Amino acid sequence: MFLALRELRFARGRFALMGTVIALISVLVVLLSGLSSGLVNDGVSGLKSMRATAFAFNEGTMTDNAFSRSVIDDDQLGAWQDAEGVASAEPMGVNIVNGVTDDDTQIDLTLFGVEPDGFLSPAISDGDGVGRVDGIVVSETLRGNGVELGTVITLDRTEVELTVVGFTQGQATFGHVDVAYLPVDTWRLMAAGLAEPGAPSEDRIAEMDFPYASVVAILAEDDAEVDVEAMDAAAETTTMTLTEAFNASPGYEAETLTLSMIQVFLYVICALVVGAFFMVWTIQRAHDLAVLRATGASSAYLVRDSLAQAAILLVGFTALGVAAGVAMGAAMPDAMPFDLEFAPILTASVLTIVLGMIGAAVSVLRITRIDPLRALGGQR
């Protein structure tokens, strides 16, 4: 490191230029990572926070938008409730609605019909849980839209009136739309088209005969092996685990793939740019390196020294870039789906450094091909 450090100081202009590029790439990597986490949370945080192990969709439902497309009946639900290794299975209703609050703000809601007191019921940060037939528990993020406890939301067309009785703990969104939890029977009433304008009533629900829901939410017993294939065949369902089910939420796959592709490109660019820099840097000091070889420095020593130099440059400026990216991310407007999460940022930083090192290594290995004879005069 003796030479590496002194060169870094001596050629600080050149290294600073390269470092700035690395730092800017790191900023982009962090911003993309934050955007990626933000979009994922915006898309599926409603599912992520659920205690379900898996979801059973009606057989043959297409994966995209499967939650709102699938319809299951009580027989399918019953089959899963009786299945071995399944601690509990509950019906869940999903659909997306438009509504207006009592102060005329238009909002979109994803209705999640769940069993009151069931395992799908969300954790509450304020107010009451799911239970009241005309009550909804909405995502905490809706507070920003002027929604409070007691706010009445009137759904478009059906004129059904629902009252906010509670807020979830943290963000609960699905397909970028805020989630409203309500009793599955109220959901069924609306799905059956039996809901009358005004607040849904217990009486109408009691009269209703509508044994359907969107999906079966399954909670497996700890360490239990559920024979999913056999169950799917018997219950005529298609089952996806919680994480597989993310792909069944609107736009999820398209968004994550697009962002992953941009990130992969950034890593490749990082490797190429750092590689090109060290290529030029190595060629530039080829004569000095030849002199060092002639005076008795081994190639291994020179390669180690140069790699240490690359590592210092990459680690230092990646750290700087990540810090800048995090600071910028913290200042993002609320409307932007942006979440800084430690693990993805750490992965992204490490990948930037590792790929930069690979680029540098390929270039620095040229040192082993430098002939110490070049140190003599230039003649011969």
Added chain:
Amino acid sequence: MNINEAPALEIVDAVLELGDGDSRVRALDSVSLTVMPRELVAVVGPSGAGKSSLLAAAGALTRLDSGVVRVHGTDLATLSRRATTRFRLENIGFVFQSGNLLPSLTAADQLRLAGRLAGRRRVDVDGLLQSVGIAHRASHRPGQLSGGERQRVGIARALVNEPTLVLADEPTAALDRRRSHEVVELLAERAHEAQVAVVMVTHDHDVLEHCDRVLEMVDGRLGEPALVH
């Protein structure tokens, strides 16, 4: 010359051919040379006469087609590639044209690096720089030094690891007359004091008065010069 003393450099019947096919030339043609410790030998001759090849062979930078090179009694042909690098480090010092110092290092660091490469943690940097008369420039980089000062640092660097043999490749090429004399005088003085054998290749007939012996190289052959002084 003390007859009982072992020679620092011994070259016997060295032959080195360069190039391919029709352009093949004998850079060294049955060259023999013995240099004792404390001796400064100058090799003069026109460009392309094989002077650099002689240095390359003596400095273990190239392998001969035939003949033997011994430095401090070790036959260089018996060393592996790795051992050759190590041997150069410990036994041979190089002084290049215009110093060939590393631009990023101060004068003192040039010497420290040379020492570290040989595994020496402690190098008497001040003493060495003093012995070549530029202790006051220790913290300057090559860009801030004059040609003569650079060459002095180059000489001090060549001596850091107490070599048996110092090979100087046109050390005065980039210097004016007065500085050339100073540098070669310094080389002679260091050779005598540090008990090193010095082989200097040069174009510069002006500085030969400081040398113990002068040889001339023509077309790959080494001999007594037809006209010296």
